[in-house]
Amino acid sequence: MKKLLVVLASLVVVLSSLTACTSTGSKTIKIGVNLELSGDYLIYGTPEKWGIQLAVNEINAAGGILGKQIELVIYDNKSNATEAYNNALKLATEDEVVAILGAATSGLTVAQQPVASQYKVAIVTPSGSNALVTVAEDASVFDWMFRTCFIDPFQGVVLANFASTEIGATKAAVLGATGSDYAVALNEIFTTQFTANGGTVVASESYTDDQTDFSAVLTTLMATDAEVLYVPAYADTAGLIIKQARELGWNVPIVGPDGFDSASLLTTAGAANLNNVFFSTHYTALDENPAVAEFITNYKALAKEEPMALSALGYDAMYLVANAITAANSTDTTKVRDAILATSNFTGVTGSITFDAKHNPVKSAVVIELVEGVYAKATRVNP
Template structure:
């Protein structure tokens, strides 16, 4: 072999070695890597930033606990986060950024609209995704084909159940016969929850006497609330997120509306109390995934550890994100693998897993069968009312 040929062989060999090193460096948790990359697609800024901040805390706490106990399959978990800015389009962009970072699994988004923007990508790229807080039924089941998204799961109960729970509570506990609906018409979550509430309320003999709509980022609700006041309903159902709900409650009370105001899990944020005012939240009720005052061992331990770490009581987004990581960890252990197909199959088989937000068993639609709680407010603090079993 000539000197020129030898040099050519050496250059070729070095190029191959360089490529191999490059591929190993982006393994995202392959057999040759000592870490498992998990992505967090969260609402860290924008209209739902409270959810994302809490979810990120919950995820980080779960990962720290797992890593402190030796990790998964002999590897430590590494978190990669992306801010979806509380927008559906940005959620899809954040999803792609996480994929470019070579994560193996994704937790989030929290909102239904954000989650819906990501489900097709999760299936196409074959990457298991768990939304902690997305409750719209279409997240896990395609509304057109009626097929289950094979790589998409959730930790929250769905709006079908939540709407029924709140309608039952309105009729049975609040003795409501008439209701006004004030819905966020820009939110997949709110529109879905409105439908299921109205269906169940009507089935129980209730009558909707007024219906108004608003959009996210609206700030003046008094004209619509004046119409609602004139209809004199027994209750007002406001499915939406805390930012607008807080202003609606405040402005309703300023107009002299004293009826109970009822909503869903989108109300759960410490910001709601800041925006609405503590006194204005008297006689308000909302459905949620857990109560921080629950006396179960799982909840007490989680709340104590979270308060120690972040100096605040954990809300539902924090608890659900924590549970999401623990659900994923359980599936990875059960599969004894990081292979996406094996992990998503193990996720689908999870049954009777004791978690902070309830005992988790996935049904055929990748939705958890679990309980809900009803909360109210006393002196500006959440207060447990009752638990509803599925």
């Protein structure tokens, strides 16, 4: 028993000296990363991790910031809200990071919000596009929450306008899950804007989370005279819906949000079925900006795959935070947060970022048309 006490006591001494070491003599600037690296949303978290990593490699190779190298502390939230919260807590309290990047999806970003305000550390989500990530239900702004992507309401408006003017549709059918915040928000905004444009939503159907067979709802929707099908869904589900619609012989234009922008859309739907499909996103490899070309080359060298919009958003989020730390000339979390908010005309590969009063970047969207599964044409839509 005495021996055990001695061991414990020495452990305490060693541990406390360790923590003392990290807090005072740190030679690096720690940035937390809290992403979906496994589970349902793995396909969104992984490209963002590569984007962030690429940005850090570039910054460190150029000498780091404030004379220090950036050190990433990367945690996997397993696509689970509880894990996301616990990771954020650990990053804020144990790792004492300057800022946190993540999560990739809105729900998991919202889950971390209490940590941001309680421990006063800024959280920047590269791609959480739900309006409620930065503002509460009562419209008060969360001081410590930021994002580098446009928000769903903007995306919903862009898609509704695209369906009305570019496609020329007056009758739309909607197929979206009622159990997903992302789908519900996008659905409401699309319906409102499409109706305001003089169109009618002739049918609106939903499905359950684990559903793989959509033939029944698609048959019902097909029987209406809809000229466009709107599918506010993530790529895995959207791929199944597109495939089954095309196999039923329904060839109307299909329009969807940035969730479509993933390689898994091609895997599940198949190239032959991906015609007349349009989606809004944050970035396009078809961009003629030289910075984009350079980003694509470097990203491919690092991740061994093509970058997606989320890769670019992760990359921009990291640079945004690095710029803010430089501007603040400090690693004090409050000063860094103020510097993030003061960001003006920050130019990234996804466009230019200036924050509005609700901590949302004012930036343009891109609508991409798929032909035989290939990103064929990009149309930029300004806010």
